[in-house]
Amino acid sequence: MRPFAYAQATSAADAVAVAGRDPSAAFLAGGTELLNLMRDGLAAPGLVVDVNAVPAKGISFGEEVIRIGALARMAEVAREPRVRDRLPVLSQALLAGASAQVRNAASVGGNLMQRTRCWYFRDAAMPCNTRVPGSGCPAIGGENRWHAILGGSDACIKVHPSDLAVALTALDATVVTHDRRIPITEFYRLPGSTPHVETALRPGELIVAVEIPAAGAGFRSGYRKVRDRASFEFALVSVAVSLDLDGGTVRQARIALGGVAPRPWRALAAENAVRGRRLTPDVLRAAGEAAVEGAAPREHNAFKVELVRRTVADVLERVGGGR
Amino acid sequence: MTPPPGRVDGPDKVTGAARYAADQRVPGLTHAVLVQSTIARGRITRIDTAAAEAAPGVLAVCTHENMPRFAHRPTSWLPPHAQSTVPLQEPDIWYGGQHVAVVVADTLERAHEAARLVRVDYDAETPTIGLRENLGRAYTPPDGTPGALQLVRGDPEAGLAAADARIEAEYTTAVNHHNPIEPSATLAVWEGENLTLYESTQSITYTREVVAEMLGVPAERVRVVTPFLGGGFGSKGFVWPHTYIVAAVARQLRRPVRLVLTRAQMSTSCGHRPASVQRLRAGATRDGRLTGLTHHIISHSATRDLIHFNPVASTQAVYTCPGLRVSTQVVEVDMGTTMATRPPSGPANEALEMALDELSWELGMDPVALRLANYAASEPGATNPETRFLRECYELGAERFGWPRSRPEPGSMREGETLVGWGMAGSYHRWHGMRAQAAVEIGTDGRAIVRSGTQDIGTGTYTIMTEIAAEALGMRPASVRPRLGDTRYPPGPTSSGSTTAATVGVAVREAGRAAREKVTALAVADPRSPLYGAAAGEVGAADDRLFLTARPRRGETYRQIMERHGAPVHASGSADLGTPAPSGAGSYGAAFAEVRVSAVTGEVRVSRMVSALDVGRVLNAATARSQAIGGMIWGIGMALTEHTLVDRRLGRIVTANLAGYLVPVEADVPDLDVIFVDRPDPHANALGARGMGEVAGTGTAAAIANAVYHATGHRVRHLPITPDLVLAAGEAAATE
């Protein structure tokens, strides 16, 4: 680990000002990600700005929006009764992530900013276009069981690991920083030829909250995560669904996929396939099919295509009340 | 026996008072970090250590260019050396993760940072990686290759031809890593010509032997201390190069040096279980008697250390079959040396037990009945006798599990999206006895200290030796203090092959009995003793007291006798269980599993598991159960989650941490039910106890795999059975 300076900030403005002094500065929230990255030689900030004293905590339920502070802990949000009750997809996604210990320490802002678990990215000794632009992507043609089937490029096929971000995509959330608002669908960048650019955040920009339209709290929603072991593991495939139902007919649907793309993947074609329809077996199948439109599987991850089809149909059916 | 209340080392471990190798406090300590090769085959063309040497706090940077030559060089794989390649002596690279430099600094963080600054240029060659990708290179290794076996009994082809029902299938198993919770650690402290090595090792004796040999010093000058171990599972069974590298660097620096392997380095520095491809054919008569069985297994091996570390044991030992062939091949790959992995014969056993399950369906026969139809009371052809209670395992296990008289059709038990299935399999592990010595000292306070130069890998050796000594002495367990893990004690065995408790126990008992006899002799010869004049044979011992067996109230305590005597009493004991036992020294069992498989996602969860085991006499119910459930959890890992993935082009392990290599977590493990037959095997040793650590780690994975078939109706013949394979098996069946 390289030597670094440490500072504590007590307000958002303070945090941004302090971080502005060093272009390599990093904010520290729960530290469950940043410290690992530093230990593994994947991040080397010259300045660590501890933002835990910034008043960006708690959850408020307004008329228009539900606002979750960037420093709220995953566990705290997940067990908030109104979240469990009105935003089940959010609570379920949070509880499906990490372990109880990590969730107690990890913040919402830090969760959104976690880096890919691609094992080539996570090993400083390997080439990786995200880490070292131009060094190559060994996942393409290598061990890619874990990797993207959607949204990848020939420079990068990483997968975004956050469960929370998938749920927030299905809830049409907005990321609020100290000086602007970014819809979650515009927050993450696809790799294209610049895989090292991962989010819309500017250096030194602080996330202070995420906001969810309060209307979404009336919708039915749910999350399902498929993984190699029962707990404490990232998704092979996950599906978040939020449905605005009119009787048995879908008025609006938001469907987001995790584990399949470099960002939480909004499955627009699947949403279109169910909008205005009843969730009959044919419609469910069509939605699953639409969800993998354009999928480009690699040697070891073709199974994800079928897994997405099945899981999308399953979650839609459950949330839609079929089961 | 009165078991001591819980583990004798439990309070120290729970409170943190237990000091493992890396926890020792040594003044002037320095910290070593290894730099490892990022290529899998080739040569170092240039190694630039200038930046590392200039980094703050750095005391030494050693590479093949400046590292002192070691006094010895193994020419082939020869235990207790874990590998023959000696790093830091030449520019050649034989496997990914080979040590290419060691950096020592005043703090661990500085050592890590400096290690990052070492620049290595390579002339890389394309490595050969992967077993299945290189099956064309499989060959039969020369006779004597460790773990390889070419065996023919009767006429297997004729047997297969004559069979009423036959199966033929190929099974594959993944590369596995040991991943003990405590990473390997070495702390070397020189005082003049004398070295004390605090080491995380399964054998202090081997460590001393190898370090002395490599450094060219007499073994008496090397003391190895291992008070506690956080597991090893084979990864610390023999001696890997990092240990003698640290000892050599500490000698050169004249400072104590500590090295703890990182979790990632654990995947390349202390062995792994090789992958396997296994082809089995089995044929039987209509009533289930095997007529022919062939088991061909191919595993990868490091080129320089030719070993077949997926030994076949159960195929030739457990069942009767007139026509049998076992054959072994290897594929050489550019990976580090393979190593025994708890239990080494697991993959071969699981494939056999999956094949027998397939045969049972082919025959339309209950799988327990199939195994009973081929029951062997002892190992066919073995010369030494044994007493098996395997039949009891089938019966007890089936009863506890509620094994059905006839199994519902595969794929027929469904609850919502969940498919339920039941499977069973046989467990077998060939253990081997060893040699051990133990010493008992009874102090003037009447308390005993029992010593043996073995180590407690975490299985409960401290507890078991306390219990055995207490019984032999007639003392309360609280009056016995166990001492282990120091080469100054009488030499004890390695903690591997499920041998420690059974071997050390025999020596401890002998030492305890001898000590008690000596104290008895003191008492009966002492006119001040109430036992004065009694014959030794009339004196009994219990609860810290010696007394006349016929008149138990007449007697006195150890303490009274020893206080009068005024000097400690010493006695020793030894065990020689043959190294290793020739054959027929097995522990047995039957595993039963219930799984729940999602018909939507292919995810498999184990919902119930029973393991019925015959390990001879159970020495301590609590530690034995712990061993058994540990083995069963290993079985769940092998069956469902654990696989090491290696990048074929880079030769680099991509799952080199516990986020990539998935061991089962709490949520993967249901309540585990363990039953012991618990009958002494008079042929095993004086205690009637056999090796028991590893047997429960066999059979469980096959039971789970067989249950997955029963649940889904589709056979997955690869371990681990990940969701993608379950879905693929279903799709393959659908398109047939």
Ligand SMILES: Cc1cc2nc3c(=O)[nH]c(=O)nc-3n(C[C@H](O)[C@H](O)[C@H](O)COP(=O)(O)OP(=O)(O)OC[C@H]3O[C@@H](n4cnc5c(N)ncnc54)[C@H](O)[C@@H]3O)c2cc1C
């Ligand atoms: C073993 C393990 C398993 C895990 N499993 C899962 C899982 O299954 N699903 C899942 O979703 N996640 C999982 N995680 C990831 C975990 O959720 C994240 O580590 C955690 O949410 C990060 O939050 P933190 O507060 O600890 O972030 P930190 O480590 O403090 O920060 C992480 C990054 O975010 C930046 N950052 C933090 N706060 C802000 C802010 N307010 N504004 C701008 N930037 C900020 C930091 O500079 C840093 O770059 C797992 C993590 C671990 C260690």
